[in-house]
Amino acid sequence: MTAPDELSRRRMLVKLGIVFNGIVGAIVAVPIVRYILSPVIREPKPGSESWLSLGPLGQFPEGQTRLATYRSPAANPSDGETANIPCWVRRVKGETFQVFAINCAHLGCPVRWFPQSGLFLCPCHGGVYYSDGSRASGPPERGLFEYRYKVERESLLIQPGELPTPGAPTARLINISPGKTPCV
Ligand code: FES
Numbered sequence: 576m577t578a579p580d581e582l583s584r585r586r587m588l589v590k591l592g593i594v595f596n597g598i599v600g601a602i603v604a605v606p607i608v609r610y611i612l613s614p615v616i617r618e619p620k621p622g623s624e625s626w627l628s629l630g631p632l633g634q635f636p637e638g639q640t641r642l643a644t645y646r647s648p649a650a651n652p653s654d655g656e657t658a659n660i661p662c663w664v665r666r667v668k669g670e671t672f673q674v675f676a677i678n679c680a681h682l683g684c685p686v687r688w689f690p691q692s693g694l695f696l697c698p699c700h701g702g703v704y705y706s707d708g709s710r711a712s713g714p715p716e717r718g719l720f721e722y723r724y725k726v727e728r729e730s731l732l733i734q735p736g737e738l739p740t741p742g743a744p745t746a747r748l749i750n751i752s753p754g755k756t757p758c759v
Pocket of ligand 1: 679680681682683684697698699700701702713714715
């Protein structure tokens with residue numbers, strides 16, 4: 576026979592175990608739930624909604640793809656050169672552009688533009704993209720990420736936002752020049 580004292584001690588231990596497991600479960604679950612919901616609940620970083628100039632339109636000849644840089648809106652004075660972020664600008668025609676993130680859509684290595692072959696090549700694992708940023712071959716599962724852009728006072732502006740990643744594809748093609756229909 577089990578003594579009543581021992582029974583109630585056992586019950587209390589079981590209850591304590593349930594409470595303890597609940598606390599540990601909550602501690603483990605919170606970051607996982609936050610990670611899963613992060614695309615929905617993430618707040619824009621300071622400066623991510625602002626427009627930055629990549630330079631006058633004359634720097635980007637029609638039919639060509641040129642390297643441009645912008646200063647990260649989240650940069651600190653101590654960041655130096657590391658806050659200068661390169662991107663590829665393709666001027667399709669007139670005020671129609673594509674501004675590509677320089678990072679490969681596979682694991683983020685910087686891609687290079689080869690005008691001779693009309694391809695972007697990634698040096699890390701051989702990812703290849705066509706001139707319009709779409710995937711040609713290799714490990715990337717999608718095309719290059721694109722920034723929103725607009726043309727204002729003869730300058731090309733982009734909305735850098737956050738650096739695009741597969742989990743947060745914030746950069747998309749969108750031309751919001753006056754009189755243009757946005758295309759996302
Ligand atoms: Fe570009 Fe892997 S990082 S192919």
